[in-house]
Amino acid sequence: MNALVTARLILHPLSPDQAERIVAGAPDARTSWAPGYPAAGDVAGAMRFLSVCASSGDPRPFGAYEIRRRDDGHAIGGLGFHGPADHDGAVTIGYGLIPSVRGQGYASEALRALLAFARAHGITRVRADTDHANDASRRVMAAAGMRQVAEDARLRYFETTWADGAG
Template sequence: MDDLVTARLILHPMSPGEAEQVMGGEPDSSARWAPGYPTGGDMAAARRFLSVCASTGDPQPFGNYEIRSRDDGQAIGGLGFHGPADDDGGVTIGYGLIPSAQGKGYASEALRALLEFARARGITCVHGDTDHDNAASQHVMSAVGMDLVAEDEQLKHYKITWTDGNRNL
């Protein structure tokens, strides 16, 4: 599968081998990781991706993506789907950036591209959640058109649904 390219980013679909490197925190000689990558969240996402691969096969294009800077090709974070679409055409997403890449609009840019990609492949609904105190992530999901649909003691839950094919991201 090809990389997804935005104005400033490359969203690289991870292979199981690349996910194993991320989970182990050790790149091979071809990997270019910015200082601070991978984060604990990246490692957890790689573990989830490998679990999906083991139980149902590689879910690409609905797997994990490494977020890379177009300027230097270094990995600065990750985003992706928690697995393939459910029976109703819905998916759950997650994302994160290393601290030095936060606050620059990269998360919104990456998530917007991932939502456009999902919608073009027939996904009808995307879910995401964030901690109550993570205002930055709440802002990202709102900025890309996701609506706050529920809250519980730990999380705020966001969702975007496409029913008429006319919603712009």
């Protein structure tokens, strides 16, 4: 499967072997990690991906992606699908960056690319959530075109929908 490429980023699809290396904190010789990568969220995302692989097989292209900067190739975060689409064509996504690169528009750029990819592959709805206190994540989702659809005592829920699932 090919990487998704944006103006400043490469969204590299993870294999189960690469996800295991993230969980172990052990990059392979071909991967360059920025200081602070993987963060706790990257490890949690890799573990979720491995759990999906173990229960229902490798979900690619609706798997996990490592966010790498194009200019130096360093991994700076991750994003991806929590699993394959459900029977209605909906997926749930998550994303995160290491603290040292936040506030530079990387998360919005990566999320826009993932949303375009989902739509081009027949997805009709993309869901995500964030803690009430995480205003940065709320701004990222809004910048990528997602809208808040609900909230509860702990989380705000966002989604993007398309009638046709194709862009």
